[in-house]
Amino acid sequence: DREIPAHVPDIALATACSGADAVLIWPEQLPRWIALHRDQHIVGQNIPFDYWVVKKYLEASGEANAVTQWGSIFDRGMAHDTMLLDMLLDLSEAKFPLPAKNEHLVRKGLGKLCDAHLGPGLVDKADPYRLRYSEVIDDRKIVDREPGFWQYALKDALATHLLWPRLFAKAQAVVTKCVRHGLMKATRAAENLRLYGPLTESLQVRGACALLAAERRGLSVDLNEARKVHDRLKGDIDNAVEKMASFFPGVFRRQGGKDVPGQTFFPGAEPPYRMTKNGVPSIDSKELQRILLLCSTLAHKDPIVRKEGTEANRGTVSLEASKWAARAADHDFIRAWSGMGRTAKLLSLQRGLAANPVAHPGYVPLLTSGRVSARGANILQAPKASWFRRQFVARPGHVLYTVDFAAIELRTFATICEQTLGYSRLGEQIRSGTDPPCFTASILLGVDYDTVFKGVKVEKEMAKLAEKAKLPPPAAPYGAARQASKAVSFGVIGGLGARKLVDYAAASYDVFLTEDEAKVIRRKVIKDAYPEMEEYLKDYPIRSMAFNLGLLPRDLESRLRPWARRLRWILGGDEEATDAFWAALETQTLKAPAAVRRLATNHRHQEQLSDWLTAGPGVTVTGRVRGGCRFTQRKNNGFQGLAADGAKLGLWRLMLMGVNTAAFIHDEFVAELPEKNAESRVPQIDKALCDEMSRVCGGFPIAVEGRLSREWGKG
Numbered sequence: 001d002r003e004i005p006a007h008v009p010d011i012a013l014a015t016a017c018s019g020a021d022a023v024l025i026w027p028e029q030l031p032r033w034i035a036l037h038r039d040q041h042i043v044g045q046n047i048p049f050d051y052w053v054v055k056k057y058l059e060a061s062g063e064a065n066a067v068t069q070w071g072s073i074f075d076r077g078m079a080h081d082t083m084l085l086d087m088l089l090d091l092s093e094a095k096f097p098l099p100a101k102n103e104h105l106v107r108k109g110l111g112k113l114c115d116a117h118l119g120p121g122l123v124d125k126a127d128p129y130r131l132r133y134s135e136v137i138d139d140r141k142i143v144d145r146e147p148g149f150w151q152y153a154l155k156d157a158l159a160t161h162l163l164w165p166r167l168f169a170k171a172q173a174v175v176t177k178c179v180r181h182g183l184m185k186a187t188r189a190a191e192n193l194r195l196y197g198p199l200t201e202s203l204q205v206r207g208a209c210a211l212l213a214a215e216r217r218g219l220s221v222d223l224n225e226a227r228k229v230h231d232r233l234k235g236d237i238d239n240a241v242e243k244m245a246s247f248f249p250g251v252f253r254r255q256g257g258k259d260v261p262g263q264t265f266f267p268g269a270e271p272p273y274r275m276t277k278n279g280v281p282s283i284d285s286k287e288l289q290r291i292l293l294l295c296s297t298l299a300h301k302d303p304i305v306r307k308e309g310t311e312a313n314r315g316t317v318s319l320e321a322s323k324w325a326a327r328a329a330d331h332d333f334i335r336a337w338s339g340m341g342r343t344a345k346l347l348s349l350q351r352g353l354a355a356n357p358v359a360h361p362g363y364v365p366l367l368t369s370g371r372v373s374a375r376g377a378n379i380l381q382a383p384k385a386s387w388f389r390r391q392f393v394a395r396p397g398h399v400l401y402t403v404d405f406a407a408i409e410l411r412t413f414a415t416i417c418e419q420t421l422g423y424s425r426l427g428e429q430i431r432s433g434t435d436p437p438c439f440t441a442s443i444l445l446g447v448d449y450d451t452v453f454k455g456v457k458v459e460k461e462m463a464k465l466a467e468k469a470k471l472p473p474p475a476a477p478y479g480a481a482r483q484a485s486k487a488v489s490f491g492v493i494g495g496l497g498a499r500k501l502v503d504y505a506a507a508s509y510d511v512f513l514t515e516d517e518a519k520v521i522r523r524k525v526i527k528d529a530y531p532e533m534e535e536y537l538k539d540y541p542i543r544s545m546a547f548n549l550g551l552l553p554r555d556l557e558s559r560l561r562p563w564a565r566r567l568r569w570i571l572g573g574d575e576e577a578t579d580a581f582w583a584a585l586e587t588q589t590l591k592a593p594a595a596v597r598r599l600a601t602n603h604r605h606q607e608q609l610s611d612w613l614t615a616g617p618g619v620t621v622t623g624r625v626r627g628g629c630r631f632t633q634r635k636n637n638g639f640q641g642l643a644a645d646g647a648k649l650g651l652w653r654l655m656l657m658g659v660n661t662a663a664f665i666h667d668e669f670v671a672e673l674p675e676k677n678a679e680s681r682v683p684q685i686d687k688a689l690c691d692e693m694s695r696v697c698g699g700f701p702i703a704v705e706g707r708l709s710r711e712w713g714k715g
Contacts, residue, residue, distance in 0.1 A: 008056045008216070012133040013143070015150075017157035024150055026140070027057050031066035038069045043080040043164045045110045045156070048208040048365075051079070071656060074209060077195060077202035082160055084208065085167045086113055087366055088199040092174045094548050094628030097608040098615055104373070105366055114159050117166045123159045127152050171198035174625055181547050183619045192623030200370075200624040200645060207648030208365040211372065214651070214661040218360040219379065219670065219712065225391040226354040232387070233347040234279075240340035241273075241281055247333045248291050252281040278344045279351075289317040291333065292324070299330035326506035326513075345381065346388075352377055353391065361663070370624060370641035371666055372648075380665050392663075392670075392712035399678045402713060403685060403706030404668035405647070405693060410436050412646075413493050413639040415697040416621065417532045426530045431701060440485035441478065443529045444521055452478050480511075487511045488521045492533060495635035498522055539631055544616030548628075620645065622696055643667055646693035646702075653688045663712070670712055678708055 014025040016033070025033050044050045051074060058067045073079050087105040108116075111125040129152040135142055136149060143149045175189050175198070184192075196203040244251055252273040273281035296303040304318045304327070318324070321341030328335040353359055362375035374380050382388060394400045405411075407430070414427035429439050435453060442452045455478030462474050487505035496504055498518040505511040505518070513521070526533045546556040611630070618629040618637030622645045626637050647667045654661055654671065659681070663670035669689070673681050690702040707713065 008052045010134075010137055011053050011057045012136040013149070013153060014054070015153040015157040017154070017161040019161055022154045022158055024143075024153065028061075030054060030057065031061075031063045034066050034069050034073075038073060039078075041078045041080060042073055043082065043160055045082050045113075045160050047079055047081045047205060048212055051209045052212055074206055075652075075656065077197055077206075079205055080164065080197060080202055081205050081208075082110070082113060082163050082167060083107055084204045084366065085164075085171060085198060085201045088201055088204070088624065089167065089170055089174070091366075091368060092171075092199060092617070092625040092627045094612060094615055094617070096612045098611050098628050098630070104364065105368060110156060110159060110163075113163055118159070118162055122162075123155060129153075168198055171201070174199065175623065177547070177550075178617065178619055178625060181543065181552065183547075183617060184623065188621075189623060196622050196645070200620070200622050203622065203645055203648065204366055206652040207372075210648070210651040210655040210661070211363040211365050211664065213655050214664050215360055215363050217660050217662050217672065218358040218377075219392045219662045220395050221353055221357055221359055222391050222393045223354065223357060225393075226350070229388055229391050230347070230350045230354045233343055233350055236343045237280055237340055237347065240336040240343065243336040244333055244340070247331075248287070250287050251283055251291060253284050276344075278348045280340060280344045280347075285319060288319060288337075292317050292319075295327075295331040295334055299327070301327070301330065322507050323503060326503045328506070329512055346383070349378060349381060359392070359663075363664070368626060369637065370620065370626075370644040372644070372664065379663055382665075386713050389712045394672055394710050397675055398672050399675050399708050399710060400662070400712055401671040401673055401678065401682060401685065401706055401708050402668065403671070403689065403704050405643070405689070406703040406705050407436055408643045408646075408667050408693070408702070409490065409493075409639050411700055411702060412642040412697060413536075415642065415700045416638050417536060418700070419621065419698060421532055421535055424530075424532050426532065427700070436489070437482045437486045440489055440525060440529050441481035443524055444485060445478075445481050452481065455479075456482055483509055484511045484513070484521065485525070488518070488525050489530075492522055492525050493536065493635065493639065495537060495632035500632075537635065541614040541616075545613045547616055548613055621698070642696060643693075646696040649692040649696065650689040653692050654685060657684065657688060659685060673708075682706065682708065 011027050011030075014027070014030065014033075016023055016025060051070075054070060055067060058070060086108055090105055109125055111123040114122045127148070129146075129148045132149070175184070175193075178184050179186050179189055192200070197205070241252070255272050255274060276282050293303050304323050305315050306318045321338040324334055325338045328338055356377070359377040359379060361377045361379050364373040364375065367373050372380070379392075392400075410426060411430060414424040414430060417424035418427050426436060429436055434449065438453045438456060439449055442449045445452065456476075459474070459476040459479045463476065466473050484505070487509040488501060490508075491501045491504045494504075498515050501518045501522060502513050502515055505513055526537075542553050542556065546553040549556065612628065615628040615630050616634055618626040618634040618641070620638060620641040622642060624641060624645070626633070626641070629637055644666070647664075651661060651664055651669065654669065660672045661669055662672040669685075671681075671685060686704050686706065689704050693702045694700060
């Protein structure tokens with residue numbers, strides 16, 4: 001077999017190992033083997049791939065009963081994956097030094113996993129028989145003539161059987177540590193293991209199986225419309241370039257100097273500008289820094305500077321366009337430049353879409369946040385604007401049902417507060433049928449809820465009438481307040497302070513606030529709207545330090561007497577406490593990891609050590625552990641990760657129901673339904689999604705919003 005994402009290959013041969021026995025299974029023996037083992041836990045390496053290879057054969061052979069039994073093994077959480085569990089174990093570790101950004105989890109092959117956990121040499125992925133299994137399909141006797149075929153195959157099954165207990169034991173050790181530190185209850189940990197597997201591994205297996213189905217289905221593209229979108233994006237970039245050059249002509253690198261093979265040039269300037277691979281003119285970094293510093297000075301503001309990177313780069317003017325989006329109102333140059341950065345990414349995506357009749361995103365089933373990403377046709381980055389999404393259409397005889405969860409991360413946040421704090425005003429509002437953003441907006445504006453709710457509806461109707469009459473959209477103060485409340489609410493529960501809230505609101509919601517406005521709104525949301533947020537946002541660095549050092553908080557304090565009460569100020573400049581703390585690390589008083597003790601003697605690394613020590617674990621209700629979380633990562637992990645888990649289970653349920661999901665975007669589903677029975681399928685899809693999400697949220701009420709149409713979109 002060959003693992004080609006867009007294609008399910010034919011099965012050549014299967015192998016299984018129980019520890020006592022290892023067997024070859026010919027395809028026609030699979031139905032009987034599945035029937036004999038339908039109540040056993042089954043482990044594989046990249047088992048979502050195996051799921052589809054086996055299912056394809058069973059369906060083609062008319063083995064309907066075996067198809068049901070095979071799916072049931074996975075549906076009951078009895079199918080497991082060594083690769084996914086290894087990724088989850090990596091996620092649970094607090095790596096030193098902490099990565100500057102969220103990193104992709106590495107998918108390791110069986111050979112590397114065995115080398116790491118069982119010792120080198122057990123599996124040789126350079127074995128020539130590995131890529132010759134298609135020969136078995138045409139000539140089974142080759143297995144008798146060349147024993148290398150079955151020897152290699154059986155070795156894979158044996159290695160997987162040996163590997164799983166090692167990984168499982170490590171996963172259970174992580175969970176036990178979390179229980180000891182009060183991060184989850186023992187009863188909940190046992191229930192999570194039964195429902196979702198170790199560290200949510202069997203849940204991730206189901207999600208990965210369903211994502212492969214969505215990847216292979218793909219979204220149909222109207223190529224004529226796709227070319228129009230491409231031309232529009234290209235025009236937006238040309239306008240941005242012209243605007244930027246009108247203010248500062250030297251910002252772009254012009255033709256001349258050292259030639260680069262394959263270098264192209266922007267034709268709209270004399271001499272023409274050099275182009276990047278994304279199709280935008282190349283910018284002179286030093287000149288851009290000077291311009292941004294000048295724009296900040298003119299606006300009487302400090303420039304945005306780098307806080308990460310090398311010591312030489314830290315403190316210099318940041319060149320990340322997304323960080324400057326909140327400053328768009330300061331100068332038209334900043335507006336054009338930051339907008340061009342977003343448009344360039346879209347244009348890069350659009351080039352691929354305009355060349356293929358079907359978009360097949362290469363889904364990555366697990367990120368550090370628990371969410372999904374994609375390679376290639378990454379429609380997860382696609383804007384929600386109708387002018388962009390209308391290029392994706394239903395196949396002939398079908399319609400698209402676009403459905404997503406309503407305010408899902410507010411619902412998962414309320415779930416966490418109810419389960420950990422015992423109450424949630426946000427949860428009360430949702431249960432009563434109140435629209436949370438409108439309720440928050442009413443607090444911000446100082447008016448009653450009904451005024452805002454009705455005002456938003458009237459403003460939407462007025463906007464529709466204006467669009468029909470081709471008039472400018474009318475003012476929408478209630479809608480603007482509702483949008484601002486969404487930006488602030490999501491930012492606050494994610495642990496953002498006022499300064500970062502300004503950037504987040506601008507980048508994610510096109511809501512532009514001053515830092516003072518953000519402070520006032522943030523305070524109102526926490527104090528007046530949802531008081532549980534204040535408790536949720538409390539931080540306990542001692543707990544994180546104790547967890548990373550393998551001690552309970554009370555043991556950490558006892559080992560560091562007489563200055564244990566000042567632990568909270570170690571990172572705040574208490575010189576005596578800080579010196580004593582590093583001394584304790586060096587002398588093994590704290591039993592820190594060897595690498596940490598070595599670095600503790602070098603004061604240059606104290607900042608990195610401080611970050612690592614106070615980066616605590618983030619644990620989801622479903623039992624996934626993310627180690628080494630900074631404050632905002634830890635606060636986001638709970639509600640965002642829970643929503644991701646529920647969405648993956650929803651995707652799996654739709655697949656079992658026979659629904660063809662053409663695209664999956666975090667908590668949004670694009671189902672492609674036969675036109676003749678689409679209306680009758682909608683309530684079934686809605687119920688399935690709500691049931692699966694509600695299950696991971698402990699019964700909290702869940703709602704979805706959807707729309708049937710020929711094009712991808714909502715409205």
